Amino acid sequence: MHKRNLLPALYPAALLVMAQMAAAQAKPMPAVQAAVLTIQADKSLAKVSPTLYGLMTEEINHSYDGGLYAELIRNRAMQHDPSAVPAWAALPEWPLVLIGSARATATLDAKDGPSAELTRSLKLTVQQADADNPAGVRNDGFWGIPLRPNTTYSGSLYAKANAGAAGPLTVRLVNNNTGATIATAQIPTLSPEWKQYGFTLKTGTIAASEDNHFELAAAHPGTYWLDMVSLFPPTYNNTPNGNRVDLMEKLAAMHPAFLRLPGGNYLEGNTIAQRFRWRQTLGPLVDRPTHMSPWGYRSSDGLGLLEYLKWCEDLHMQPVLAVYAGYSLRGEHVAPGKDLQPYVQSALDEIEYVTGSAQTRWGEERVKDGHPAPFPLTYIEVGNEDNFDKSNSYDVRFTQFYDAIRKQYPHLQIIATAPVKSRTPDVIDEHYYRTPEEFFNDASHYDQASRKGPKIFVGEWATMEGSPTPDMGAALSDAAWMTGLERNSDLVIMAAYAPLLVNVHPMAMQWTPNLIGYDALHNYGSPSYYAQVLFSNHLGTEVTGSALAGAGPRLYESVTRDEAKHILYVKIVNAASAPQSLKIHIAGVHGIDSHARLLELHGHSMEETNTLADPMRIAPVSSSIAGVASSFQRSIPPDSISVFEIHYH
Numbered sequence: 149m150h151k152r153n154l155l156p157a158l159y160p161a162a163l164l165v166m167a168q169m170a171a172a173q174a175k176p177m178p179a180v181q182a183a184v185l186t187i188q189a190d191k192s193l194a195k196v197s198p199t200l201y202g203l204m205t206e207e208i209n210h211s212y213d214g215g216l217y218a219e220l221i222r223n224r225a226m227q228h229d230p231s232a233v234p235a236w237a238a239l240p241e242w243p244l245v246l247i248g249s250a251r252a253t254a255t256l257d258a259k260d261g262p263s264a265e266l267t268r269s270l271k272l273t274v275q276q277a278d279a280d281n282p283a284g285v286r287n288d289g290f291w292g293i294p295l296r297p298n299t300t301y302s303g304s305l306y307a308k309a310n311a312g313a314a315g316p317l318t319v320r321l322v323n324n325n326t327g328a329t330i331a332t333a334q335i336p337t338l339s340p341e342w343k344q345y346g347f348t349l350k351t352g353t354i355a356a357s358e359d360n361h362f363e364l365a366a367a368h369p370g371t372y373w374l375d376m377v378s379l380f381p382p383t384y385n386n387t388p389n390g391n392r393v394d395l396m397e398k399l400a401a402m403h404p405a406f407l408r409l410p411g412g413n414y415l416e417g418n419t420i421a422q423r424f425r426w427r428q429t430l431g432p433l434v435d436r437p438t439h440m441s442p443w444g445y446r447s448s449d450g451l452g453l454l455e456y457l458k459w460c461e462d463l464h465m466q467p468v469l470a471v472y473a474g475y476s477l478r479g480e481h482v483a484p485g486k487d488l489q490p491y492v493q494s495a496l497d498e499i500e501y502v503t504g505s506a507q508t509r510w511g512e513e514r515v516k517d518g519h520p521a522p523f524p525l526t527y528i529e530v531g532n533e534d535n536f537d538k539s540n541s542y543d544v545r546f547t548q549f550y551d552a553i554r555k556q557y558p559h560l561q562i563i564a565t566a567p568v569k570s571r572t573p574d575v576i577d578e579h580y581y582r583t584p585e586e587f588f589n590d591a592s593h594y595d596q597a598s599r600k601g602p603k604i605f606v607g608e609w610a611t612m613e614g615s616p617t618p619d620m621g622a623a624l625s626d627a628a629w630m631t632g633l634e635r636n637s638d639l640v641i642m643a644a645y646a647p648l649l650v651n652v653h654p655m656a657m658q659w660t661p662n663l664i665g666y667d668a669l670h671n672y673g674s675p676s677y678y679a680q681v682l683f684s685n686h687l688g689t690e691v692t693g694s695a696l697a698g699a700g701p702r703l704y705e706s707v708t709r710d711e712a713k714h715i716l717y718v719k720i721v722n723a724a725s726a727p728q729s730l731k732i733h734i735a736g737v738h739g740i741d742s743h744a745r746l747l748e749l750h751g752h753s754m755e756e757t758n759t760l761a762d763p764m765r766i767a768p769v770s771s772s773i774a775g776v777a778s779s780f781q782r783s784i785p786p787d788s789i790s791v792f793e794i795h796y797h
């Protein structure tokens with residue numbers, strides 16, 4: 149952990165003074181006059197939405213393949229190209245493994261695969277090889293194969309061999325720098341028919357590194373066909389076909405209430421044919437055809453509908469299920485009426501898959517897939533950003549979905565992605581990608597908004613500053629915006645930062661900024677991530693009466709309380725470059741504990757940020773503060789987000 153984050157817990161006051169002095173030296177700004185925050189602690193303005201903070205996710209920036217989904221092998225199903233086998237062979241960066249006198253070629257066999265869905269495979273033709281001179285292919289995973297010491301990796305592959313080439317096949321994990329074999333296993337004999345083979349690779353006392361590759365090699369001349377070559381590290385909760393542990397832990401720390409799945413453009417696809425087809429993401433991996441994501445690469449669909457739902461289960465989130473609504477990104481749309489009906493039926497079937505009992509057609513399918521219990525479902529979202537549909541067909545398309553869903557599932561809350569007139573949606577999904585300036589100036593966006601219409605889901609939002617992840621300035625503007633969401637969470641019932649995840653390899657990224665960054669082995673949370681963690685972990689149950697007077701520029705507040713725990717959460721964002729003296733008056737309680745917990749996220753400039761190399765440069769610092777009373781004064785540092793946890797009785 150960075151030194152800066154340890155010290156303040158020990159010497160909060162000293163550090164605060166030092167930070168203020170440093171800030172004052174860097175930018176000589178006079179402290180502005182004391183502002184006054186008056187809290188009427190017994191005044192409940194509204195209930196805080198318990199689902200306010202959640203996650204929005206899609207396959208972008210290698211969020212799943214090469215990200216959360218723990219599979220280590222890239223293009224495992226040989227589906228990435230109709231005439232080549234990228235990631236395995238054919239290009240200079242993907243050389244064959246030819247040891248000593250070995251000779252071989254590797255091509256795509258476009259007509260032979262292990263299932264009706266995977267009809268292509270890698271054909272390895274070995275002209276010359278023996279035990280000391282093997283021939284084969286390698287895979288460098290998603291910019292490296294991350295290996296940790298004393299760890300077991302579970303692998304499997306589909307293979308067949310021509311009559312004279314019965315094996316063995318050797319699988320190896322090899323260090324790129326030393327060429328040392330880190331782990332090895334053998335598949336002794338191969339059948340002439342497609343068959344699945346399993347293997348395990350166990351590392352010893354190595355240093356953790358992602359500078360490794362995977363090899364598959366033969367020790368005999370012959371022809372070998374390979375497909376669905378898979379390798380998993382231990383996963384979160386040891387779930388087969390599961391998720392990366394470190395990233396799941398990062399997400400768990402956010403205590404998200406929901407997961408919007410699948411979100412964004414990924415639901416729609418560039419074309420209707422490339423939409424997210426939930427049925428094709430179910431069942432054995434060998435039966436998933438994979439599909440082209442709108443972000444320029446092919447999705448393995450290993451993280452499919454059921455895996456999304458298990459992800460919800462793992463992190464105690466409720467799914468917000470987005471169904472394809474007949475509009476795709478390049479402008480194609482399905483005509484409302486009879487053409488749209490199969491898509492409406494598909495949405496109803498999807499809901500049945502998620503929620504139906506074993507006695508229903510699709511519930512039975514889910515049971516077969518290994519999940520007998522139905523999943524809870526409250527929200528269903530129809531489409532994504534249908535305001536971009538220039539045919540203006542959304543109103544009619546939405547109506548068709550709305551009527552069918554309402555009829556069969558009257559208890560579901562239906563979310564529209566653009567304003568509609570023909571029906572009243574329960575919730576509207578609004579997206580905000582803005583500059584810091586815009587968020588700072590619009591932090592009270594919902595303060596005066598009408599409460600008579602649908603509830604609001606801010607289904608995607610982010611301050612557009614920092615790359616590949618947001619900087620401190622963005623975190624401040626995010627936090628300023630969140631004070632407004634929180635104060636108005638009777639109306640804004642859910643909100644999600646987007647995009648959530650980014651593999652920071654330059655070849656992996658399509659969008660910036662993103663909340664959490666990683667490579668094959670490491671990860672870090674951006675300052676905005678920590679702003680989310682602070683807000684989400686101190687939500688409260690009631691929006692409490694509060695008023696700020698005499699504040700300098702860019703001071704924002706939100707006050708909530710937890711009725712059961714008798715805690716006031718006072719959130720202050722000082723996005724100005726000067727400290728702000730703040731008098732806090734708390735009325736409407738019998739007494740207040742003289743010590744409170746203060747959590748502070750603090751930067752030295754707007755541009756300061758976290759990176760893979762310096763992951764905790766900006767992270768919340770917790771301290772206990774004394775002198776808390778019904779009236780007390782604090783200096784709020786510049787460029788800071790503070791959460792006071794004040795116990796009352």
Ligand code: AHR
Nearest residue numbers: 412413414532533646647
């Ligand atoms: O979050 C990135 C993209 O922004 C989403 O895919 C889309 O919904 C929005 O335009």
